[in-house]
Amino acid sequence: MSLLKILNISMNYHSIKGETQALENINFEVEEGDFVSILGPSGCGKSTLLNIISGLIEPSGGHALYKGEDIEKNLDKIGYMFQKDHLFEWYTVWENVILGLKIKKQLNNKSEERANELLDTYGLTKFKEHYPSELSGGMRQRVALIRTLALNPEILFLDEPFSALDYQSRLLVCDDVYKIIKKEKKTAIMVTHDIGEAISTSKKVIVLSKRPGRVKVEIPINFAVSNLTPFEKRKNPQFSGYFNRLWKELN
Template sequence: MDKLEIKNIYMNYHSLKKETEAIKNISFNVKEGEFLSIVGPSGCGKSTLLNIIAGLLEPSNGKIFINGKNIKNSPPQIGYMFQKDNLFQWLTVWENVILGLKIQNKITTERTKKIEQLLHNYNLWDFKDHYPRELSGGMRQRVSLIRTLAINPDVLILDEPFSALDYQTRLNISDEVFTIIRNENKTTIMVTHDISEAISMSNRIIVLSKRPSTIKNNLNIKFDDKFMSPLERREAPNFRIYFNMLWKELNS
């Protein structure tokens, strides 16, 4: 079943001097529970496309459907995880995690229990009264993700979520984030410049062209064991095959 439908999206930017075509006729679907990554050259419009899907930008043309409903008429719950964790330094882990629900006035006993369960499941319960400055970078990213999941989003969007972390932490936290997303069965779209990251975490990768962006490739990623972690995928024989294929696609 398709959770998300992107149909014939165009995006043009206007200035006094000219019109710039950023995105040109992009269409694809994302299935329930699928993890899709989007890669492409710098400045090709990847983040712009994410913002359109999230309803933060209105496209020049085209439509977005989530659960069969046009987001223009029926705004969905979108969980957006940015490059930086954006945790509020003066709030505890618990206060940060429930903030979205508090703003939406949706704090209930059931939702509170769900958050408690998430914190327990992902080794953050003992840190619920700590402040962000007392946490490692990887723990902060986990808190940020759980805060995003707390609102029970229809679609989870990750915009370069690990780029602010050092390489070793990126590898570890990508494993942890992948596990959380898989366990919660969230439909996810991630933008990344890191080909290895995309291959190790995704069910499918869309390759965008230079501006104006079009879809150059729509590649299914398959490993022998579908339960492999991102770190384990990096050691799989076909990992290098996918890497070389995407590298050539991006540099052609």
């Protein structure tokens, strides 16, 4: 059984001017351990789809199933990373990391120990008492990811998590986040408008059409050399072939 199954998802928005169809008949599956990117033109409904899959908004039609059950019954299995890190500036790194645990009343010796281990593993222990304003953009994103991982979700949803960073930082943080997700053995679905980002991180890229968004094509990404980092994949000869194919699909 697939970890996540998207069945006939459609989304319509209603206003005084009439009805707008954002998504139409979206179907795909995600296996455990996959890293899947959703790519498409601006305004095609990528973020809307991610919000539906994660249970944040209800679709006009269709279902998102997690291990065969409605996604809304499994919201505790989900972690979400937004475009911005949403760290509270008046909280220290540690206070930000354990915030979700406190809200969900899961803060105990075991969860504190895991949070400390995550900070230590990913090089942030010495910054525990620092405030977000004292961190680089990349470090802030690591803190945001660790805050999400502290809740021990089984699947991560990432909505353009690197878009607020400059190009050089994007490349470095993309490597960082990818390695952390793989090391923690999490399944991930990422929305991005960056072709290179999708190729370098993903096992599969789902391309949506213009609005109303439909699944235009699913492209598996398989590099002949295994265990490459996203940055190393960008330098691999296969990268340009995938890039050209995805560019044509988007145009």
